[in-house]
Amino acid sequence: MIYTNGGTAMGKTSNCLKMLQILSSGRVYKGQELADILETNVRNIAEYRTELEMAGYYIEGIPGKYGGYRLIMQSVIPTVRLNEAEQRALSSGAEYLKSRNDFPYSSDYEKAMGKVFAAVKHEQPQEISVANRFPLAVDEQELSRRYDTVAQCIAHRKELEMDYLSLSNKVSHRRFDPYKLFMYNNAWFVLGYDKKSYEIRYFKLSRIQSMVVTENRFTVLATYKESDYLDDFGMKKNGEWYEIVMLLHGRYAMLARERIYGRDQTVTPIDEDTTELRCTMQNEENIMCFVMGFGSHCEVVSPHWLKDRVKDEAENILKQNTQ
Template identity: 25%
Template sequence: MARRKMKVEELAEELEVNPRMIRVYKDDLEKAGIYIESERGANGGYFLNKNSFLSIRNFNETEIQQLQIAIKSFLSKQTDESATLNRALEKIKAAQRDHDLNSRHFYFANDYLINNEVGNASLHYKLLYEAFNKRNSVEIVYMAASTNETTRRIIHPYAFVVYDENLYCTAFCEAKKEMRNFKIMRIQRATILEDSYLIPDGYDIRQEFPNLGFIKDPIQVELLIYPPLANRIKESIHSDDQVIEELDNYVIRFKATLNGQQSIRKWVLGMGTKAEVIQPQSLRDEIKQEVENLIGIYSK
């Protein structure tokens, strides 16, 4: 469910069995009512029909949210555990996708790490999430990014968004009489109030996200990604429309529509020599200029 589609050989390697056994397991699962779909071809493989997949019921919604935040916070300091914990995070996110409430009110715009140890971000997130569950208003003292001035606000939490290494609370602000995004790291103090509020029926952060002001125009990106990072990229879902083409020598061609050129540039630069931008040309030129600037710094 987390990886969307896997080949028989990949499943066999994961479960440490002969590929023949995967087909046996598939038959056994289907007898139990869990139907495994398959697709032929170079990009084919086995995948789960979400409508027939059994829900993971040993996590409640709050536990899933806390595990996601805890893993991302831990990974910001213990990068050597990234392979195992990122895979665990994928499975947790797969469980999350089975919870309609979570899907409509918690949005992962990207998978960058969050440093929740700055200020009281972790504590304030937990408090805001508690208020969201109870539908209680929250009084916050908030520091503006541009002026560092603090203001007192009363907000109604509607949703939470992870975007560009930061966690935000999307909330109705009583003072401004409109929806605003509050970076949780900038909250100086938060107090749950007794006043209650209602979230409109059908509110869905996935539909609202493009209008929240986080991003500008989406960008269609094409990359060549080389091993060993190629395997890691294949294990993650970076965009709903991503296409991965396997080339010779374990290289992959990655195509997807991504959000935020600054975030994309940071992501590509983080892969170093293991990624090459093919399209768009503007992003390729920016990466090239950044590399030339680095050479200039390190040549001194």
Template identity: 25%
Template sequence: MQINRLFEIVYILLDKKTVTSKELAERFEVSTRTIYRDIETLSSAGIPVYMSKGKGGGISLLSDFVLNKAVLTEKEKANIISSLKAVSSVNLSETDTALEKLSSLFGETNTDWIEVDFTSWHNAEEEEKELFCNLKSAILSKNTISFSYSSGKGENTKRQVYPLKLCFKGQSWYLYGYCKTRCDNRFFKLRRMKSLSVLDETFHKRPPTQVFSKKDMLKEDFITLTLKLSKKMAYRIYDEFNTFEQLEDGSFIAEIIFPKGDLIFNYITSFGEDCEVLSPEEVRLDVKTKLQNTLKNYL
């Protein structure tokens, strides 16, 4: 397509400074006449490209040219670079190449204001990278996958899933997909997935635009917890909660959407004596019962 060729011509000129029409024609397998028309198109679009004759001549850009606001605004360029920096944190080498090219194309010299690292502190980087890349491949090629999964209740099951999207939320990576075993859409925490296999079977389901909408998260697999936390937990309130209010005594009432299962009890008890479950009532009673049973171990 011409638009792709035009974009690459600009990048080549930024990289090589000067190139002949013959070299461009051979690269794109078109005639030199087509290259001349491309140069006219770029010039008409406001790109300062010019041609010089004689020895050492060819097609060039003005030396101080960068992709300007006629194509993308400064804010749009910054957003693209920032997004690529975030994606590159999962160690995808092709992202690094795109980041390098676009930084050069935009003339960006001050792009080191942000650094994102989604990996954990423990040494499982290569294993996570391989899993992430295999899932990405399966999503793009629309291949069914199978894997062993450990649920929040400690149950190990074999699943076959149509992988639709990789998502990051609450300090964890999730796979969102249609589970053939449960006949419904599900979230799967990547840390709990083992023995991943990409199958030959393909599927045609399309991913939703947004899977972490409040509507989707209030389905069967998630629950809204209302907690009362002491003022000693202020540092965690600001780190972990988006919805909260502080009372006159310094304590907090906070809400959080959390996956159902035994992880709720683990999360509540991580606050020690500084947390009280206000709702839902069934969670409050479940935590109370488990705490009473735990206390029996110390009698």
């Protein structure tokens, strides 16, 4: 079949793929030579080249008597072709991850990104500065080892036996069927079935003292639904939910408008020095830590139990620091 204007869409796609296969041999083909093999008009060869380059294959045009077309990278895999915005996004992401210690594959990621940037023409990325406040105390390699171990258990449905340090600073022995790895508040957790409590539980990787992968295979509970335990705000079953209303004063009146702290959040400016923050938050202890972090700049409106706890905590702090 001979085309005069590139042919039908299907014929054009077919010819592009055939042209790619021909050029994969590595040698230089003249335009007329390609056109004869593909049974098309020589004018269409330039169009096929454009289509293939848009798909990520770089085809060099060599001028002169012995010139023609040659495929750079003799591979059926497209070469990496990124626009400036994509290059900037990848390089910025790499710089961000380099500043943290909670990503278990940071070294491998950095090597992979080096290969990506080596395959494209790009300007030297501008380094970004990221202050990783309160980084994890666990060593990066140890965190990676724990992550990999749990990930293998999940992939192969193997039971995990571990010693786990609780918030009360007590170590307990657990037999655990891991279902899901996830990050919450810059820390890695695993969700799964705990055979000690007979419940679906969350465990923090940094609190695992030791672990052994057993040969016992498990089946995910038929009643388990991930959406019952995880959502965009983290762990859905990590304590009771409360509607929190508080007034923030001074510099926090402005800073409170910059972040989302909980579900259904509304931020209402009262005056230049006061902002009302209203949202739904989870877990009494987490809420207390959040509120106390604002110090005297925070005035709790509701609920009443939170007002009372903040008052008691403030009195205890005062006593401890006046002795």
